[in-house]
Amino acid sequence: MKDISANFLAALQAARDGSIVPRRAVTFYAKDRLTGALVEVGFWTGDEDVVFEVVSGTTGVAEERTFYGALNLDIGEIPRVADLTTQTVSIRFSQVADIAQQLVRGYDIRLARVEIHDVLLDATAKQPVGPGEIAFLGQVDEAPIHTPAAGEEGDVTVSVISEAISMLSRTNPQKASYQGQKRRSGDEWGKYKGTVGTWEVPWGQKS
Template sequence: MESALAARLAAAPEEGIAPVHFVWIVAKDRASGTPSPMGIWSGDEDLTVTVALPDGTTASRAYLGGLGLEVEGLQYVADLTDNPVTVTLSQIAPAAQALVRGLDVRLAPVEVHATTMTGGALTSAPQLQWVGIVDEGPISTPAAGGAGGIALSIRSEIMTQLGQVNPAKSSDVHQKRRAAGDRFSEYAAVIGERKMQWYKR
């Protein structure tokens, strides 16, 4: 964490804090399937900033503002709890419409960066906070006079993979499909029916 951001967080109880979030979503074109990345942030104007990537490098990215972006549910735990992050957008913003209706966001990779603002300027370069994939993206259409929105549920891809059930069977056929000479499960189908005393041949 950059020293300027650490100092701002330390002073938050006395001076308050104005957090800002940056969300990078790599959706797909519905027709061609090609990646169509889009950056959005919680400010009002468009902004180009340099952010740290998950692989340790940096990149300059353009982020669109004025979408009513809110990020909730960021938690840091020491166990394998699956805590999805919710990214909320205004459904009437043209960029939000283009993202969720014009592009395919299902399982789209997402990066969430955050920093704070001090005197109308960013306290530091946005820091990487979360890496995941879009799990759900319901669009709430309100009644007349009501409030709607778009809520993207971002889950950790690692936790998603850990929670999935592996359909592969530990059978001789499956093992040989992976490696023709594999004999590890050669007797797997019948070994359960065999009754053998360990001291007899």
């Protein structure tokens, strides 16, 4: 069972008699092209820039983050599966805002780590009832940029795949490379792996 904060749980339980305002937030950990340092960029489905707490997908501890709003952010359905199939979530947002341009054009988001959070706002105060809860952890798989025609508004659709499942299916070329294996005490197990499939071995007669 997923462990959530007491305030978050209480808000969900009281929603039948009262009301809550659900929102979603996404954090990208992009790479600065000049320094190689990771840069945190957050968007949310609200209409203004805000700072609030979310539970870190790395440490599990609540931390304050800045989230930019008014980006027409649309986060697709998050698959809930019980097997090891790779889950993909689509994140779409407008590229008009400067911060959106900076993320997709100024920074490198190839294979960037992504955290998606569920956020509940109090219907009266319009403030989070507690830290945003982790809904999905993943990494960027692709991020095509739609260049609009004159007078139209372009958007970016980022495909994010499950981080845990993608790591299970990731191959390590170091384990299969002949040069990589040879560094382990002269291991030559893979010396002929590139040609052995074409060998013709005679059976029952002299070659």
